[in-house]
Amino acid sequence: MAQTATLPMPEKGQFENEAGLIFQHVARQRVKALDALLAPHGLTSAQVYLLNWLLREDGRTQIELARLLNIGTVAVSGMVDRLEAAEWVERRADQSDRRTKRVFLKPSAMSKKHVLSEAAASVNASSFDGMTDGEVDLLLSLMRRVRGNLNKALEGQKPSLAEAPNDKTSD
Amino acid sequence: MAQTATLPMPEKGQFENEAGLIFQHVARQRVKALDALLAPHGLTSAQVYLLNWLLREDGRTQIELARLLNIGTVAVSGMVDRLEAAEWVERRADQSDRRTKRVFLKPSAMSKKHVLSEAAASVNASSFDGMTDGEVDLLLSLMRRVRGNLNKALEGQKPSLAEAPNDKTSD
DNA sequence: CTTTCCCGATTAGCTTGCTTATTATCTGTA
DNA sequence: TACAGATAATAAGCAAGCTAATCGGGAAAG
Numbered sequence: 001m002a003q004t005a006t007l008p009m010p011e012k013g014q015f016e017n018e019a020g021l022i023f024q025h026v027a028r029q030r031v032k033a034l035d036a037l038l039a040p041h042g043l044t045s046a047q048v049y050l051l052n053w054l055l056r057e058d059g060r061t062q063i064e065l066a067r068l069l070n071i072g073t074v075a076v077s078g079m080v081d082r083l084e085a086a087e088w089v090e091r092r093a094d095q096s097d098r099r100t101k102r103v104f105l106k107p108s109a110m111s112k113k114h115v116l117s118e119a120a121a122s123v124n125a126s127s128f129d130g131m132t133d134g135e136v137d138l139l140l141s142l143m144r145r146v147r148g149n150l151n152k153a154l155e156g157q158k159p160s161l162a163e164a165p166n167d168k169t170s171d
Numbered sequence: 172m173a174q175t176a177t178l179p180m181p182e183k184g185q186f187e188n189e190a191g192l193i194f195q196h197v198a199r200q201r202v203k204a205l206d207a208l209l210a211p212h213g214l215t216s217a218q219v220y221l222l223n224w225l226l227r228e229d230g231r232t233q234i235e236l237a238r239l240l241n242i243g244t245v246a247v248s249g250m251v252d253r254l255e256a257a258e259w260v261e262r263r264a265d266q267s268d269r270r271t272k273r274v275f276l277k278p279s280a281m282s283k284k285h286v287l288s289e290a291a292a293s294v295n296a297s298s299f300d301g302m303t304d305g306e307v308d309l310l311l312s313l314m315r316r317v318r319g320n321l322n323k324a325l326e327g328q329k330p331s332l333a334e335a336p337n338d339k340t341s342d
Numbered sequence: 343c344t345t346t347c348c349c350g351a352t353t354a355g356c357t358t359g360c361t362t363a364t365t366a367t368c369t370g371t372a
Numbered sequence: 373t374a375c376a377g378a379t380a381a382t383a384a385g386c387a388a389g390c391t392a393a394t395c396g397g398g399a400a401a402g
Binding site for chain 1: 190191192193194195196197198199200201202203204205207220240241242291294295297298299300301302306307309310311313314315316317318320321322323324325
Binding site for chain 3: 098
């Protein structure tokens with residue numbers, strides 16, 4: 001730190017603002033880069049993340065997909081709608097539980113397998129260009145810590161599910 | 172799948188998939204955390220990023236805001252619509268160029284100044300909990316390099332603006 | 343002066359995510 | 373057995389991005 005006023009580094013307040021935005025920027029740019037690669041195949045980045053999980057193991061329930069993708073079941077529902085309309089996947093009823101629907105890849109999706117992983121790998125390669133393996137590992141491990149911190153913070157923010165035994169001190 | 176069964180670490184392919192997702196996760200969780208803090212004030216995280224730039228300097232054009240926020244002018248237009256409807260800002264025509272509109276804070280927004288910066292700082296504090304200043308600096312500098320890499324990659328992907336002197340070899 | 347080109351803002355329509363509320367089904371307990 | 377509560381999926385409606393297309397206003401040729 002220290003940095004006695006020589007660098008073009010903004011001051012503390014501005015720095016924190018920039019810290020806030022850079023996570024959004026990187027995420028959005030990754031989406032854009034991936035979308036650009038996938039557009040010729042009629043796919044989007046979010047769809048590819050979902051399909052990649054199905055390629056690892058087919059026939060997952062939508063709740064399983066939601067947990068793997070870290071999004072809500074409602075978002076999964078919409079995505080599966082679109083994927084089904086485009087004939088990449090199909091829903092089939094679970095036999096033992098009529099509430100759940102399992103999502104299966106259709107042959108058209110399976111045949112695109114290499115495209116999906118190559119597109120993702122290509123964006124990673126671009127993202128980490130000029131970085132050593134050690135730097136990439138370091139970055140990812142720091143990101144995991146941030147994710148863990150935010151998970152904790154978000155759990156603390158919504159005490160609606162857990163806790164609340166007799167704690168009625170809220171507003 | 173191989174995976175010699177000791178660590179919970181997935182193998183390379185899965186690792187890369189996770190690398191792709193973690194940037195989205197962190198960005199989204201930051202949004203959620205910030206939104207939760209701001210909801211009582213009737214604001215969203217994206218709106219606060221925009222307002223914070225106006226607090227630094229009022230009366231910017233929408234294109235300036237788009238560049239600062241790293242989003243498109245269309246997105247800015249929509250956000251300013253909502254901010255204007257909620258009486259946080261107002262649009263005024265530029266005098267010298269009738270195409271451009273400048274966005275000015277209204278008193279209600281100025282009075283929230285401390286709320287905005289505190290919310291952002293709070294999310295940063297949560298995000299970086301348990302990390303040393305050095306680690307945070309390192310993370311941010313790595314993120315900046317990733318952003319730079321992606322910027323370059325995205326420029327290369329759309330040769331529609333630059334280049335294309337006589338290159339008509341497209342599809 | 344006019345024509346052509348560029349540029350700021352907007353509209354229309356899309357994807358992806360969210361919250362809240364509904365519907366059906368399952369499960370556990372009285 | 374019956375009823376209460378959890379759980380899987382969906383519907384409705386919103387925010388925030390995006391691209392492509394449009395409109396009006398500058399600016400620089402001719």
